[in-house]
Amino acid sequence: MNxxxxxxxxxxxxxxxxxxxxxxxxxxxxxxxxxxxxxILKPRKLRVPVIVVGNITVGGTGKTPLVVWLAKRLxxxxxxxxxxxxxxxxxxxxxxxxxTADSRASAVGDEALLLHRRTNCPVFAGPDRWETGEALLAxxxxxxxxxxxGLQHYALYRDLEIVVIDGERRFGNGLCLPAGPxxxxxxxxxxADLIIANGNGRNDExxxxxxxxxxxxxDGVMEQPLTAFKGDAVCAVAGIGHPKRFFSMLKKAGLTPxxxxxxxxxxxxxxxxxxxPHETVLMTEKDGVKCEQFAQPGYWYVPASAKPDKxxxxxxDAMVKNLEIPST
Numbered sequence: 001m002n003x004x005x006x007x008x009x010x011x012x013x014x015x016x017x018x019x020x021x022x023x024x025x026x027x028x029x030x031x032x033x034x035x036x037x038x039x040i041l042k043p044r045k046l047r048v049p050v051i052v053v054g055n056i057t058v059g060g061t062g063k064t065p066l067v068v069w070l071a072k073r074l075x076x077x078x079x080x081x082x083x084x085x086x087x088x089x090x091x092x093x094x095x096x097x098x099x100t101a102d103s104r105a106s107a108v109g110d111e112a113l114l115l116h117r118r119t120n121c122p123v124f125a126g127p128d129r130w131e132t133g134e135a136l137l138a139x140x141x142x143x144x145x146x147x148x149x150g151l152q153h154y155a156l157y158r159d160l161e162i163v164v165i166d167g168e169r170r171f172g173n174g175l176c177l178p179a180g181p182x183x184x185x186x187x188x189x190x191x192a193d194l195i196i197a198n199g200n201g202r203n204d205e206x207x208x209x210x211x212x213x214x215x216x217x218x219d220g221v222m223e224q225p226l227t228a229f230k231g232d233a234v235c236a237v238a239g240i241g242h243p244k245r246f247f248s249m250l251k252k253a254g255l256t257p258x259x260x261x262x263x264x265x266x267x268x269x270x271x272x273x274x275x276x277p278h279e280t281v282l283m284t285e286k287d288g289v290k291c292e293q294f295a296q297p298g299y300w301y302v303p304a305s306a307k308p309d310k311x312x313x314x315x316x317d318a319m320v321k322n323l324e325i326p327s328t
Contacts, residue, residue: 054151060241087125096126167199
């Protein structure tokens with residue numbers, strides 16, 4: 001976390017310096033939204049309903065575990081969902097591209113690969129969400145699309161919006177980028193269909209818990225409970241938007257890790273892990289898909305799963321029933 005990001009939780013001399021840029025960011029975002037609302041700019045619609053999952057702040061909110069939960073729930077209900085995502089951090093020569101079990105995180109992005117492996121749904125990655133959705137539908141028989149982190153991608157028509165909030169950090173100082181963490185101001189929540197907070201919620205927000213209690217070796221051979229690492233000398237590494245959440249999860253399981261934070265979507269190098277002071281290393285699942293090519297004994301990742309409250313489940317199920325799902 002750099003100095004600017006640290007300033008987002010309050011007011012700082014850096015905040016004052018960045019206020020003019022923040023004001024311009026808010027103005028341009030508002031003009032763009034207004035253009036879509038009055039029809040100057042027109043969103044493109046896919047032939048199946050689109051569920052957008054996103055946030056109004058930068059940084060980790062627990063959005064990816066929720067997308068996994070949504071996809072699995074839809075499949076249990078008999079739907080055939082596909083997932084589209086930006087493919088952030090990927091260096092593929094061709095976009096959009098299909099994500100497979102053999103894809104490399106360096107090509108398609110860590111989140112895209114994680115989503116495919118956890119859900120076994122068709123996943124396509126690409127910067128243009130409509131084009132990516134069209135590519136997915138051209139090759140897979142899906143009746144719903146989940147757009148991961150597409151809240152501000154207004155060029156894609158959406159039938160249902162779900163906004164995820166960090167229940168701990170909330171909206172920081174409430175300012176737009178770069179003076180604060182906001183992609184859009186908090187009033188944007190008024191237009192969302194469902195709002196869910198990771199951790200403590202407020203008012204009409206639903207809540208979810210994101211937790212993990214098992215560790216899997218990077219080579220996929222072994223699995224054991226986190227409690228098995230109690231008393232061991234352990235390093236914890238996290239290259240995600242909110243590393244402290246991962247570290248706290250390990251500590252709640254009774255571990256005493258030595259913690260190392262890296263920037264979100266950090267491209268790990270073998271030498272970085274080998275330089276850590278302990279041979280046992282625990283990392284997030286999102287980091288694990290990037291590090292598996294240099295797996296060795298002692299390297300583990302911890303899958304995190306979302307558990308929304310019952311009220312969210314009920315409302316989500318009812319809203320999906322009201323969508324115009326194409327018959328097969």
